[in-house]
Amino acid sequence: MDKFLVYNSSLSGSVKISGSKNAALPIMAATLLTECKCILHNIPDLMDVRTMIKILEVLGKRIDFKNNTLIIRNCSNKAFIAPYNLVRTMRASFCCLGPLLGKRKKAKVALPGGCVIGPRPVDLHLKGLQSLGAQISIDKGYCLGKTKQLKGAHIYLGGAFGSSVLATANVLMAAVLADGETVIEHAACEPEIESLAIFLNKIGAKIQGHGSPIMRVKGVKKLSGCEFNNICDRIEVGTFIAASLATRSALTIKEVEVFHLTSVIDIARKIGAEIKINGRTLFIKPKQRLNPINITTLCYPGFPTDLQAQFMAALSFAKGISLITEKIYPDRFMHVGELNRMGAAIQRSGPHCIIEGKEKLFGAEIMASDLRASAALVIAGLAAQGKTEILRVYHIDRGYEKIENKLKKLGAKIVRKKQ
Ligand code: EPZ
DSSP: OEEEEEEOOOOOSEEEOOBOHHHHHHHHHHGGGOSSOEEEESOOOOHHHHHHHHHHHHTTEEEEEETTEEEEEEOOSOOOEEOHHHHTTOGGGGGGHHHIIIIISEEEEEOOOOBTTBOOOOHHHHHHHHHTTOEEEEETTEEEEEOSSOBOOEEEOOBTTBOOHHHHHHHHHHHTTSBSEEEEETOOOOHHHHHHHHHHHHTTOEEEOTTSSEEEEEOOSOOOOEEEEOOBOHHHHHHHHHHHHHHTOOEEEESOOGGGOHHHHHHHHHHTEEEEEETTEEEEEEOSSBOOOEEEEOSTTSBOGGGHHHHHHHHTTBSSEEEEEESSOTTOOHHHHHHHHTTOEEEEETTEEEEEOOSOOBOOEEEOOSHHHHHHHHHHHHHSBSEEEEEOTHHHHTTOTTHHHHHHHTTOEEEEEEO
16 A cells, blocks of 8 residues: 655646546446447546456456557457446446446446445436336345336436436436437536537437436437547546645646536635636636635536545635535545644534634644545645655545646655555
């Protein structure tokens, strides 16, 4: 296991954003819907992508991955089991269920279980697939599904916390090869789902309304292959914005899909950053003492839960009291205790956190608990006085491509060591 040693740093220069992890993973799963070759560009080289490659190989795909390009070919349509030893390391692998049912008519996919950011049920995934006519049962930790042929249906996919990104992906992928028309109401509008729909249409699906809460899918008999460019990672952009705010450093961020980041840019400006945009390049220059602010995480186009921790780290340096309300994962606060160990003053009450900004935080020995919390701790470490030692940084490798190299290029003092 690795750890990071992070020292107080001032950042400058420009950073290039990688392809989106959360867009790449469902698109990779979607290649199960076709026997034709798919070439996917701008795929980040990350642990989660490597795990999805292994799952697809178990499911009969032959895959080459070089220079951020994936070439996915079909060898066999026989396999239908996504095993626990792979699925347990990454929830996104559950979205093999929809394409397996749509194409191979049966699936056995390990249930992903809970995780450190809170309970993560799959009821919406199952409800949607059952509405399309799949017979679903749970046995010994696996979800078993079968169907003679899926049939289009009118499905309401809203849940207690709004729409679900991967449930929408699963149901959408199953619906493209179903007989007749499917309407998904309260579909996730996240850019990653929109991008999945664009990919599916490129291989022959007939989807309308993607990017909106009502999607219509006309089932087709067969899909082909294509060459596709993955979108850039809006959460990585937001992470560098938070790093710029916390360290009060001017940065240039390149390969930014600006329209995916309206809420984040709005919040960063309110916190006190001057932000200019030129095409796909974003320039950010924060003021010395940040403004406190209230942030509520919401489904897209609201402020993303995947940036809550990083912005909490930045707001720990604001002049005054901020409030963060987490509406997607009310328990996603594992970073709070660690930030407080560095001298932050954050109080949690249910889904709310009150952050009393401090002029300084101080390096400490802290523990990364999940992907975005790890990023928040790195940000806090860069802005804190002295040395911060972050244990268990394997979490960050799941979702940020070459993070310490990118940070070092910006002048960050960060070292990876064996724990
Ligand atoms: C995706 O997870 C992302 N993962 C998450 O990113 C992200 O935090 C999340 O969407 C929300 O934006 C990938 O895309 C691989 P949800 P997903 O279903 O789809 C509840 C990261 O750090 N819910 O949209 O699994 C759920 O408990 C990761 O990159 C149900 O109630 O999240 C939550 O409260 C972490 N029933 C809410 O919906 C269900 O069947 C939204 O979750 C499914 C979800």
